[in-house]
Amino acid sequence: MSDALRTAASRPATLEDVARVAGVSRSTVSRVINGIRNVDSDIQESVRLAIAATGYVPNSAARSLVTRRAGSIALILSGVTEEIEDEERARNRVLTDPFFGRALSGVIGALRPFGLHPLLMVADTVEARDQVVGHLKQGGADGAILVSTDADDPLPARLVEVGLPAVLFARPVHPIPISYVDLANRDGARLAADHLAARGCRQVAVIGGPTGVPAAEDRLTGFREAMARHGCPYVPCVEGDFTQRGGEAAMERLLAQQPDLDGVFAANDLMAQGAMLALREHGRRIPEDVAVIGFDDSSAALAGRPQLTTVRQPVEAMAAELTRLLLARVEDPSRAVTSVIFEPTLIVRQSA
Amino acid sequence: MSDALRTAASRPATLEDVARVAGVSRSTVSRVINGIRNVDSDIQESVRLAIAATGYVPNSAARSLVTRRAGSIALILSGVTEEIEDEERARNRVLTDPFFGRALSGVIGALRPFGLHPLLMVADTVEARDQVVGHLKQGGADGAILVSTDADDPLPARLVEVGLPAVLFARPVHPIPISYVDLANRDGARLAADHLAARGCRQVAVIGGPTGVPAAEDRLTGFREAMARHGCPYVPCVEGDFTQRGGEAAMERLLAQQPDLDGVFAANDLMAQGAMLALREHGRRIPEDVAVIGFDDSSAALAGRPQLTTVRQPVEAMAAELTRLLLARVEDPSRAVTSVIFEPTLIVRQSA
DNA sequence: ATGAAAGCGCTAACAC
DNA sequence: GTGTTAGCGCTTTCAT
Numbered sequence: 001m002s003d004a005l006r007t008a009a010s011r012p013a014t015l016e017d018v019a020r021v022a023g024v025s026r027s028t029v030s031r032v033i034n035g036i037r038n039v040d041s042d043i044q045e046s047v048r049l050a051i052a053a054t055g056y057v058p059n060s061a062a063r064s065l066v067t068r069r070a071g072s073i074a075l076i077l078s079g080v081t082e083e084i085e086d087e088e089r090a091r092n093r094v095l096t097d098p099f100f101g102r103a104l105s106g107v108i109g110a111l112r113p114f115g116l117h118p119l120l121m122v123a124d125t126v127e128a129r130d131q132v133v134g135h136l137k138q139g140g141a142d143g144a145i146l147v148s149t150d151a152d153d154p155l156p157a158r159l160v161e162v163g164l165p166a167v168l169f170a171r172p173v174h175p176i177p178i179s180y181v182d183l184a185n186r187d188g189a190r191l192a193a194d195h196l197a198a199r200g201c202r203q204v205a206v207i208g209g210p211t212g213v214p215a216a217e218d219r220l221t222g223f224r225e226a227m228a229r230h231g232c233p234y235v236p237c238v239e240g241d242f243t244q245r246g247g248e249a250a251m252e253r254l255l256a257q258q259p260d261l262d263g264v265f266a267a268n269d270l271m272a273q274g275a276m277l278a279l280r281e282h283g284r285r286i287p288e289d290v291a292v293i294g295f296d297d298s299s300a301a302l303a304g305r306p307q308l309t310t311v312r313q314p315v316e317a318m319a320a321e322l323t324r325l326l327l328a329r330v331e332d333p334s335r336a337v338t339s340v341i342f343e344p345t346l347i348v349r350q351s352a
Numbered sequence: 353m354s355d356a357l358r359t360a361a362s363r364p365a366t367l368e369d370v371a372r373v374a375g376v377s378r379s380t381v382s383r384v385i386n387g388i389r390n391v392d393s394d395i396q397e398s399v400r401l402a403i404a405a406t407g408y409v410p411n412s413a414a415r416s417l418v419t420r421r422a423g424s425i426a427l428i429l430s431g432v433t434e435e436i437e438d439e440e441r442a443r444n445r446v447l448t449d450p451f452f453g454r455a456l457s458g459v460i461g462a463l464r465p466f467g468l469h470p471l472l473m474v475a476d477t478v479e480a481r482d483q484v485v486g487h488l489k490q491g492g493a494d495g496a497i498l499v500s501t502d503a504d505d506p507l508p509a510r511l512v513e514v515g516l517p518a519v520l521f522a523r524p525v526h527p528i529p530i531s532y533v534d535l536a537n538r539d540g541a542r543l544a545a546d547h548l549a550a551r552g553c554r555q556v557a558v559i560g561g562p563t564g565v566p567a568a569e570d571r572l573t574g575f576r577e578a579m580a581r582h583g584c585p586y587v588p589c590v591e592g593d594f595t596q597r598g599g600e601a602a603m604e605r606l607l608a609q610q611p612d613l614d615g616v617f618a619a620n621d622l623m624a625q626g627a628m629l630a631l632r633e634h635g636r637r638i639p640e641d642v643a644v645i646g647f648d649d650s651s652a653a654l655a656g657r658p659q660l661t662t663v664r665q666p667v668e669a670m671a672a673e674l675t676r677l678l679l680a681r682v683e684d685p686s687r688a689v690t691s692v693i694f695e696p697t698l699i700v701r702q703s704a
Numbered sequence: 705a706t707g708a709a710a711g712c713g714c715t716a717a718c719a720c
Numbered sequence: 721g722t723g724t725t726a727g728c729g730c731t732t733t734c735a736t
Contacts, residue, residue, distance in 0.1 A: 014713055025723045030715060038721055060490040061416035062713035065728050070413065071492070072424075072471060088461055088668060095460075096453030096651050105443045108474055115483060117492075119424060119469050122460055131467060138412040140423070140469075244655060277657055299448050303596060304656055305629055316440060366729055377707045382731060390705055414729035417712050707736080712729105719724075 013054035022050035033058060064139070073326060074141035075107055075118040076132060078156075079149030091122055093243065094149055097270070098298035099315060103169060106319025107145060114327065118145070123155055136164050143330045145169065145322060151212030165329040167322050171214050171339070179329065179337040181322045185215050186222030188311040188344035192265045192293040193226030195309070195346055199291055201263030206237040207250040207275055209267040219267050219295060240271045244300075247274025255282055262290055263352070269294035269301045272308055276351065291352035306350030318342050365406035374402035385410060416491070425678060426493035427459055427470040428484060430508075431501030443474055445595065446501055449622070450650035451667060455521060458671025459497060466679065470497070475507055488516050495682045497521065497674060503564030517681040519674050523566050523691070531681065531689040533674045537567050538574030540663040540696035544617045544645040545578030547661070547698055551643055553615030558589040559602040559627055561619040571619050571647060592623045596652075599626025607634055614642055615704070621646035621653045624660055628703065643704035658702030670694050 019026045024043060031039050032047045039047075050056075064070055077094055094100055107118050119141050123129040136144060136159070143165035146156055151173050159166040160176050168180035196204055206223055209216025224235045238253045240246040247266055251274065254261065264279075266272035272294030276286055284290045286306055294301055297312035321340055329335055371378045376395060383391050384399045391399075402408075416422055429446055446452055459470050471493050475481040488496060488511070495517035498508055503525050511518040512528050520532035548556055558575055561568025576587045590605045592598040599618055603626065606613065616631075618624035624646030628638055636642045638658055646653055649664035673692055681687055 015715095016713080026714080027716085027724080028722060031722085034715085040721065043722085057486065057489045059417070059713050060487075060492050061413055061420075061422065062728090063715080064413035065411075065417050065713080065730085066715045068413075068728080074469075075472075088457060091457045091460065092454060092651075092668070095457045096450045098448040101448030101453070102444060104472070105440060105447045108443065108447075108472065109440055112480070115487070117426075117471050117473050117487070119471050120427075120456070120460065121469050128464070134409065135412075135467070135469070137409045140412050273655065280657070299444075300655075303625065303652075305632070316444070367731095368729080378730080379708080379732080380706060383706090386731080392705065395706085411729050414712090415731080417714085417729080418731045420712080705736100708734090710731105710733085712731090714728085715726105717724105717726085720722085 013056040022047045074144040078123040102315040103319040106316035110320035110323035167326040179325045185218035189219045189222030190226040191346040196263040197230035203261045204263035207266040244270045244274040247271025251275040251278035269296045309352040365408040426496040430475040454667040455671040458668035462672035462675035519678045537570035541571045541574030542578040543698040548615040549582035555613045556615035559618040596622045596626040599623025603627040603630035621648045661704040
């Protein structure tokens with residue numbers, strides 16, 4: 001074994017080592033690695049051989065330093081854990097939500113062709129948020145995808161301010177110059193209303209999401225508008241928290257104040273499941289006595305019986321598109337912000 | 353505004369800028385940033401001021417280059433997507449599994465005190481696996497936490513080979529020198545068996561996990577051993593795939609071959625839920641006719657009615673411990689490998 | 705206690 | 721086409 005190779009074996013090989021073995025300069029090796037043409041094919045070959053012989057792998061820190069690219073993007077779960085009862089519980093709630101899993105899947109799929117991976121960050125406290133912003137400012141990621149769980153999340157604005165490429169899953173509460181993807185939530189709600197009305201439901205109610213969350217509010221108003229067109233001027237709504245237990249509790253309240261109700265629209269599937277549990281507890285048959293429609297078409301929709309009729313949100317595709325939006329902005333920060341809105345579809349199963 | 357400050361405002365401030373403003377050398381600034389004592393407190397103060405004035409944040413790539421630390425660790429979901437029907441579907445399945453969410457939560461929680469974040473990687477194909485290994489070899493992460501979804505995963509061995517600090521969630525199929533955490537699966541299965549036996553169940557069956565997965569096999573053998581001690585020499589088992597649908601199908605088969613069964617132990621909660629669905633479809637009351645016990649105590653256990661009696665696995669704590677094991681190894685790669693085994697507990701609810 | 709200087713491994717002008 | 725050279729921003733001996 002030549003001396004050059006020997007040294008290369010002990011400590012990780014560098015460009016320099018490869019260059020020496022191949023008998024060329026660092027630049028040339030760098031060129032073939034980065035696929036820049038203008039390199040004689042014979043030389044290319046010998047460089048490849050040298051790379052194989054030395055077991056060379058580029059050092060990403062060194063590369064990042066000069067290219068000013070981290071080679072990763074941040075996926076930030078942002079939300080204010082108001083009641084800091086148990087930090088872990090709150091984190092679990094969002095991380096085990098099937099919506100998050102689907103979004104994550106879409107992001108990973110869109111990142112893969114570029115050899116990028118998401119850096120997962122949970123910004124649920126003031127400190128955590130500062131930490132996240134700090135990490136990003138240090139160049140720890142080339143951009144950020146934000147999934148805000150609640151309304152008054154200061155993070156989007158802060159990131160825009162800092163000048164870091166960032167995009168949002170769902171429209172921001174306060175208008176800021178940032179790209180996002182969203183669902184036509186009102187249309188989705190209308191789909192649900194039309195279906196309920198067509199079934200003959202007259203006493204309908206809504207289990208809504210947290211106040212201030214645009215998606216939740218759009219679903220509510222969209223539903224109310226559509227029901228009004230169907231001759232139902234008043235549609236009561238109780239607030240839920242997007243969890244199954246929350247849906248269950250909400251349904252209880254609804255049942256108490258309106259025992260004769262015959263249709264329920266929940267702002268997500270988890271709450272719809274909870275609602276179905278509560279309805280069954282009260283001896284209501286679904287959908288004969290009360291029809292139930294959910295939102296999302298998450299795995300939760302298939303988890304119980306009857307299977308949930310729901311408004312499908314193409315979460316994976318939305319997340320993938322959002323990722324592409326971010327990547328484009330990382331490539332060219334001067335690019336104008338855009339938004340792309342996806343259309344929901346009604347998936348009719350058994351609950352309505 | 354001084355000239356020094358002005359330049360600092362345009363391009364990101366560097367150590368050099370801070371040093372100039374503070375009237376000291378780079379080294380000194382570096383020292384105060386890295387909390388090294390031996391720095392005069394007056395100077396410390398002026399450096400802090402300069403940092404604030406310039407808005408300086410350290411550049412992580414530059415730091416990584418010299419410290420040889422990436423400042424992130426990889427969380428790898430590894431598994432062979434045999435039937436490459438739909439890559440996204442397979443990815444979704446694992447990402448929306450509540451088990452994954454809990455593990456992720458534990459990892460994030462344990463990483464947080466160190467200002468680290470997990471880099472999420474899915475290694476589900478040959479190329480993806482190569483890509484992941486490549487990324488790690490380049491120094492893209494300081495270590496890796498592996499969650500293998502199936503038996504013959506080549507990744508653990510490869511990482512050990514490459515010499516990258518890595519740890520495993522659950523014992524490896526083939527013994528290799530790597531640290532891991534695991535659950536005393538047999539003990540958990542015994543808990544379930546004892547409970548079923550105490551209820552008077554005599555015709556029990558198991559819905560197992562995929563063949564070859566140690567955790568699944570341990571649960572099965574542990575259950576059988578315990579039932580044998582209770583005078584049940586034969587316990588049939590049908591193989592499931594850890595999904596709810598799989599559990600449903602498995603229950604159907606079980607019911608066909610053993611209609612008089614009065615107790616079922618499923619290797620995870622998702623399958624137990626599926627089993628309950630199938631049982632109800634066949635008019636069996638739970639737990640009166642058939643008692644059902646799951647495994648994990650995931651959110652799925654509370655998702656249906658009756659609420660699931662299950663063997664609790666402290667996933668978050670296990671993931672946190674695993675993370676600490678990894679961090680220790682990153683700190684000192686020569687440290688001996690260890691394993692820590694957690695004890696399960698039986699959570700008695702309504703299904704058994 | 706502080707500063708000077710030597711890299712860490714790579715890319716990208718710029719020459720030839 | 722290929723090599724030379726100058727950094728990227730930081731940490732860290734080694735002097736002082």
